[in-house]
Amino acid sequence: MTVADEPACAGMHERLIEAAREVFTSEGYRASMDAIAARAGVAKQTLYNHFPCKADLFGATVCNASTHIAVLLEGEPANLRDSLITFALTFRGRALGDDGLAFFRALTAEGTRFPEMSQTFYASGPARTVARLADFLGRAMEAGKLRRDDAVFAAEMLIGMLLGIEHARRLCQVASPDETEEHRVSRIVDCFLRAFAAN
Amino acid sequence: MTVADEPACAGMHERLIEAAREVFTSEGYRASMDAIAARAGVAKQTLYNHFPCKADLFGATVCNASTHIAVLLEGEPANLRDSLITFALTFRGRALGDDGLAFFRALTAEGTRFPEMSQTFYASGPARTVARLADFLGRAMEAGKLRRDDAVFAAEMLIGMLLGIEHARRLCQVASPDETEEHRVSRIVDCFLRAFAAN
DNA sequence: ACAATACTAGACTATACGGTCTAGTCTAGT
DNA sequence: ACTAGACTAGACCGTATAGTCTAGTATTGT
Structure with missing residues (x-):
């Protein structure tokens, strides 16, 4: 768990999106914010410092992934x-x-x-x-x-x-x-x- | 609401499956059992009399639909x-x-x-x-x-x-x-x- | 009449989760 | 050294929901 700085620690924001992508990908939107924070090796509050709510995090994740496909x-x-x-x-x-x-x-x-x-x-x-x-x-x-x-x-x-x-x-x-x-x-x-x- | 005996009231079981299909179809598996019971115009307990748990109801619904496609x-x-x-x-x-x-x-x-x-x-x-x-x-x-x-x-x-x-x-x-x-x-x-x- | 069975209404329990809050730590820039 | 900003740990709140329980009502077959 707590897989920190995997993609070259390219800033917290990217790290959070990457963790969210992994968790959403395997569990769908029902994945919990706690699980995503844990996956990023980060406190839940940090997640909420970067994304105001779950839907926004999901949106950012999708948006990010969309540029690569x-x-x-x-x-x-x-x-x-x-x-x-x-x-x-x-x-x-x-x-x-x-x-x-x-x-x-x-x-x-x-x-x-x-x-x-x-x-x-x-x-x-x-x-x-x-x-x-x-x-x-x-x-x-x-x-x-x-x-x-x-x-x-x-x-x-x-x-x-x-x-x-x-x-x-x-x-x-x-x-x-x-x-x-x-x-x-x-x-x-x-x-x-x-x-x-x-x- | 409480759309009773829609498909010719062909027995409670079928009626429940039909309601479940409608609700699952529009909301996915996250649909609540209360919503399904309400949709069937039935008490929640009745649902549980026919299907021991949500997963089984979903299974029966899928199984039923699969035969028609x-x-x-x-x-x-x-x-x-x-x-x-x-x-x-x-x-x-x-x-x-x-x-x-x-x-x-x-x-x-x-x-x-x-x-x-x-x-x-x-x-x-x-x-x-x-x-x-x-x-x-x-x-x-x-x-x-x-x-x-x-x-x-x-x-x-x-x-x-x-x-x-x-x-x-x-x-x-x-x-x-x-x-x-x-x-x-x-x-x-x-x-x-x-x-x-x-x- | 009686018993069995199925349904109703809705209270209740336990749990999970989104989101907030508090209090404290770490790091950098001045 | 001091301050500001970001992070941590985890308690906490409110709500939604799966599933249970209780008590009462129809219906039906004997």
Whole structure:
């Protein structure tokens, strides 16, 4: 317990947010302020010196995490398939990893209580990822490497296939089949490339 | 309040489960037993006469709901595209509707507390839907209407595209674009048919 | 009529938790 | 040395809630 200065003791504020993220991630919003203070190795009052109430701490945590989650895909790489596979692996690692999933769970569970919060998260995470991917695909379409089509729609289909049933499955704590990530991802990307092959 | 005998007063047990479903759906597991009793128009003790504790009531509720959620697709219809579109509309209605979504949220929020419960849900809902769809697609493959491929994989891709980013978006309370369901679904099904067209 | 069973109303207990308060310590800047 | 500001430890308050208990009321089968 009392895991002090883990991320290089980068100031009390960050330390508190980090502890809150860990505890909220594993227990959801029902986690107690005492537990968070203990996790940060800090007195409860210190927590309240930095954040006026629990909701604000949760908000700061979500806000902080939101800035790190978008998966971006830049450049104009020669090999479309390879870049998509690289992107897909990163994306799945982030969206389907234990951490990302637990965070998503904690966030959406409180969706009705804090709607703006989950909306902010969506905008700075998934929505940004889709937008960038759509840009990328749009350029590939113009270069004649993909069929001319609605680039946003294409991006959403790829994201959908990558997340797919697996997102729901893991949210439900069901173990995944033991296909390797690389194998699954390349099947998916190939499926996508068939659907959007240049005509 | 005290909405008695709503679903044809089919016995106290069912009435309690129905009230619990409504309240859990809108407030999650943090809903109070008092609220559920009030919703059922019943004394709290009555609730405890039927269910020994809150967790059991939640379990019964989930279990009951799980039996109704799979979307099945039977038969060998002549027109593949039409049957897929019909299936897709039903499926999206159920999985992306307010009710289904709220229930899913309540369930996955407690995923770490009641893992078996969400696993059961997954098995009797999404997993069954995928399995049946895969059967259907497998038959279409054998009939030469789709490329010969892994039918389960194909089913997962279609489900993924149908749910896609939209599931995450709605879980995050973000309003959806105003494309009609019919239009979106047919775009998706056409995309799927391109990816799995018979060669 | 009687007994058994199920339901009602609501008081009650125990606990957990958000948030406040007090009193005291540690550290830095002057 | 003195002061200001931040941190600590932990008591404390109010409220919400799971679950129990008691006492009384309908209903039903014999």
